[in-house]
Amino acid sequence: MSLATVDLRKAFGGVVALDGATVTFREGRINALIGPNGSGKTTYFNCVTGMIRADSGTVTYGGTDITRKAPHAIARAGVGRTFQLCRVFPRMTALDNVLAAVRPGGVSGGLRGARHRAEVDRARGWLTRLGIEHLIDIEARNMSWGQQKLLELAGVLMGEPATVLLDEPAGGVNPALLDRIGTLVRDLNAEGRTFVIVEHNMDLVMSISDHIVVFDRGRPIAEGPPSLIRTDERVLGAYLGS
């Protein structure tokens, strides 16, 4: 399901963070969203996922309007996200962190035991895929920055989102692991998941994305496949530097 926004606007006091962002992230792709610091990428994610309310404009997911929906409803509709400043549940173990993404349905589902066998196995699987299975019983607050980032990603994936928004997944992650994350994203994409990745690591962005949107001052200034973006004048000027 495609994620699209039309004329999204958001201002914080005098600062215009989003200035009419009209973007479509097509289903099944690995999309990248890049742009200089402060260009509104995180704000865009926040508006799309309902964490903050846009001043105007609409967000649609798979054709349905989700502009006014609560964040959890958007998550349940299939949009998962990570946070730029990595957020995990500090006093819960890695396992519980991941299990917390399981969304029970109804009263009986809610009252079912949290450590359901199948789910524990699934959680363990995600931790393994991210290379932190050895931390399964460790509380998140005792992990290093990078470990927490990976844990957060595991939690989001546990929710089986059809569309995953990643805010700087590579920030602070060891390059050796980064390759794994890159591979993982490609595998998951092959399994049918859509990605939108905000990232400043151009090696990663250029190597994995199918489609890149470039933001500047709260609105897209360029769009296209990596090969095109790499050489786009405006992009070079606003973002990559010349």
Place this chain on the structure above:
Amino acid sequence: MPSGALLFQSVILGLLLGGLYALLAAGLTLYFGIMRVVMIAHSAFLILAAYLAWWTHTRLGIDPLLSMIVTVPLFFGAGVLLQRGLLSRLRAITLTMMSVLLTFAVALIIEGLLGYAFTGTQRRIQLGYGSAGLQVFGARIAVVKLIAFGLAVLALAALYLLMKKTTFGWALRATIQHRDAARLVGIDTERVAGYGFGLGLATAAIGGTALSLDTTIYPSLHWHWIGPLMAIIVVGGLGSVPGAAAAAVLLGLIQSLLQIPLGTTWAQTIFYLALFATLAFRPQGFFGGRLAQRF
């Protein structure tokens, strides 16, 4: 329909009351808004200061205002000790929660000791000018209320300047917001946080003295003040001294006017209605300041 004279008199009373509220709430703004410590014991310290003023007056026969020469530094020191000895030892993640309970404990201890020392009897300072008043356009202003109001204005102005204009004020705010980073720029965070707390309690010393001029005190009186003061700082916007002052004056005024049709008890509910309205419609307070929802 109340007479014009009564309305005018109520407005005057409301403004004076609001000024006092502003002073009493100032310290709370400091710890709560800036240091993120919920200081339940603030009003207990107010009562303590009031008791000390009463005690110096009855025992030594001197004007209660003079007690501030002792109580202000004393409370400052107590604040430093409280912060350095107790609050700073709490874990950072649970600071907000645990500080509620710890300061609650301090409030109980103060209340208990006051009761032990002075019994539960209500006390009131009997001043020569206690019932004196000035006539202003047909309304009357009690001298003691005017003094309390003046104290409030002076203390609040000093506090505001200190926070915004001095290096100490900056260092205090920095310490509160990111302790490690503050240490890394060379701030002695332990000391600064202690002083900040001391400052809050120093305002309690002034506020308590002002309070004692024209009211009865008893050890458990502090419970009575917690609610209205907390409401004031939320309505004013957490951490904003000018906001708290504005909210205090406004709420004092409304309360005073509402007493005419509703009576004393129902009029008090205005504080809580304002509190809920603020949280529902404008969590950052009506006068700027921080989002109340998050703290």
Place this chain on the structure above:
Amino acid sequence: MLSVSRAVGLVVLAAAVLSFPGLAPNPYILSAGIVVLNYAVLATSWNFVGGFTGYISLGHGALAGLGGYGTALLVTKAGLPSFVALAVAALAVAALAVPIGLAALRVRGASFVIVSIALVLILLLVFQSWSSVTGGSRGLVVPRPFPDLLRPEHHRVFYYLFAGLLALALLAWWVIDRSRFGLGLKAIREDEDKAEALGTPTFTYKLIVFVVSAGFTALAGGLYALWFGDLDPVFQFSILTGSYLVLMALLGGVRNLFGPLAGALIVGTALEYFKGQFGNTPLHLVATGVLLGLVVMFMPDGVLPAITGLWQRLRKSPQSSIREVSAADLQTERQRAEVAK
């Protein structure tokens, strides 16, 4: 799953609770037991909100007061039988908890504490002022459900009623604790926005658990009213009561099923003891304050966790917190795993 030692512990606990009335030397001790049980139910009820979501409410005393007044008014004004009134009142308070929760749960942390304090104070004002219905400061007398019972017998009956209610509250807490719903609540405690982003309807969760908590609290308050017989707004809507609950739960350990119960036992007994010790002075307040301070400073996780922690440390040598694997080890391990696939 119940381990053997847990099961044994449970049986012992239940036996101890149930045999108390037989062992109590006089009705006074029995009534003190009821007070402690009442505290235990209240603290456990509080712990639905405080323990799971980390929202510290100093206002649960007010919910108990509502339960008490609700029960009393339904008996006196509507003429309902006592225990029907109790059930209806608890349901009504649970229903009322919905709008209260809608307002109060919008805010977090210290602001929530303030709101909860405000709740008590505003209800105090209402119940004091609205004397045509509530009796105001004259108080309200609750007719006895068993008018023919002598006082000692009356105590015995209520002791078992409270014990039953406690069992019910503990069971409910236990079910939630191990459930997915419970895990969601704990996620809220840790990071509410994050939980929301993961798809947990945090507000609904908070509201549900608040309503459950309010219901149990009201049951305890109502039962207490039926037992005690006299309601006075000053004592029903007191911040002190709410704070004692917090003290108990914290003291025992909020993440622990039996934490609040243990806390109620300790604090309830301590309150009686301080009263005996400092009878004629307000030093009992000082003692309570010191106790609370000590808990916060030295056992912020509570007595039960402190004991279990100590036990574990005695049994095992300090273990490293993280399983140690170097990058090279991990690599080989993964390769092995991939080959095995």
Place this chain on the structure above:
Amino acid sequence: MAAESPRRKTQANSQSEIELVDVQAGYGRAAPVLRGFSVAVPAGSVVCLVGPNGAGKSTVLKVASGLLKPRSGRILVGGKDVTGTGPQRMLAAGVALVLQGHSVFREMTVEENVLLGGYTLKDKAKAADRAAFVKDLFPVVAERWGSLAGLLSGGQQKQVEFARSLMVDPKVVLLDEPSMGLDPKATSTIFEQVARMRDAGTAVLLVEQNARRALETADIGCVLDLGRVHISGPAAQLLADPQLGELYLGGRPAEPKVTPKS
């Protein structure tokens, strides 16, 4: 470990500006994170610390800046033993740390943040000088001078922090992943700045996950794993080591640079 001779020498390499000797350190009761870790940063050189997540890199910097007391071992600054003194003393000795993650004073303005960086400066004129210097260096800082720092975007905040730490003109700068969250332009600025500081004689201890880029700037590389030095040597040498590359630096050696050098 003994420092290899740096590529560029502005001073005699005999003395290290900061040196950690056989440090054991950890958190609370848990097993140590660093176990016998040593590193030396000569004046006028950049030492880059790389290693997997959780290896203990940030812990090294916390120990070096005095935030965390080591359980054993010594810390020498300019040859003097300063083990166990707090961050204030360390700062006075000339050691400045930029924390990993975000550590701006969120509810103070950018101006207040930056000026607080010069908290220990007694000389007002010097403070003004430095402020002008950092504003010049980071245009964003100048642009958002009056707004609350907590409202800036992640990368903007990082720049404010960096500017703040440069207010004092330190002898040793400890940087924990300075490029994290920065856009390519700002990243370049940071690395240029690191090089410039080195040229001015400042010792830099740099922790980076952007390892290849960092090693290109650094003189000495040091791989940390499981709390010990796994290998160390001239940065160029580490970059060339294929096995290290696979384990710690990411699969492909960096070829086409998207971010051109200035």
Place this chain on the structure above:
Amino acid sequence: GDGDGGSTATDDPILVGISLPLTGDFSEPGKGVQQGYEAWAKITNDKGGLLGRQIQLKILDDQSNADRVVADYEQLIGSDEADLVVGPFSTRLVVPAARVAEEYGMLFVEPAGAAKEVFSQGFKNLFYAAPAVANDHYNHLAEYLLALPADKRPKTVAYAAMDDPFAQGTAYGLKDKLEAAGIKTVVNEVYPPNTTDFSSIAAKIASSKADMLVGGSQYQDGVNLIVALQQLNYQPKLAAFSGAPTNPEFAKAIGNKTEGVLSPTGYSPDAPYPSNKEFVEKFTAQFGKAPDEDQANAYTTGQVVAAAVTAVGCAEQGDCQKKLVDWVHGNKVETVVGPLSWDQTGKPQGAHMIQQWVGGRIRIVLPEAVKEAEFVYPKPAW
């Protein structure tokens, strides 16, 4: 108490259990009551005790808390096995306390449950040991005012009462009578017990310019109200307060401007009743000052219990209590506040006197028969 089978000629002391508000809201009057009980025990014991047994008091502090007061009597009766129990201070605490005593079948004479709700609970073992209940405190004043010629009567009255059964009882008892006679109520304010700021209430009263002010007060609230009124320069022709003016601290607290202030009282140290002389003398010797109303009420309570015990010849839990109760119901007891008798609900059948500050002292001015000074009307300015 010892078993019924044992000899009644035991020498064990008689244990009298009492809970009092020694801390908290009612602590001041609570301590007064304590002195009254202590004086009673000492005076009785000095004369050889009751039934030849010494009286031993066991006093617990209920912290002015209704929950506590119940636990206290529970303990006194159940655990300490007190032979007799007597009441605490204040209507708010008397009601729950009385229920415990009732359900254990104990005689319950009390010194301070004056409000009418005490007597509507269906208690069969309760007796209030004072001349009159709250609503009747001002009866003599009402009579006096209504007897005045119409042009001299106050025409408008302002009422301000604490939200407390006793305080409201006194004020509204008078209000009902004055309103029935057509005297207009211009202000009717109720304030919660914890009120400390009276400026708004005072502003309302002052702007009404009422001829007469009636304060349903305990102590401090009365003082605060008067000071606030003085600040606004309000001068009524008559001012009556239920609690405050009899307190020894009162004059100083309002700046000695007491002249003409009225108050009802159930007790006068100068009253001519036979036991009163002895009481005042011995009390003064014991405590260094003359007793006031609270002490006297407690002493009266003791006198009532003692009379019953002496007449029935027993003092222990069990059947004896029923006999004691029956005796009190059927008899009149001579006390320091005069002869007392009770109806079925335990309500006393007398009336209060009216005192007024005259010439710097508080004197009885009504009823005519016992007056010590002339009624001053209108009252001088304060």
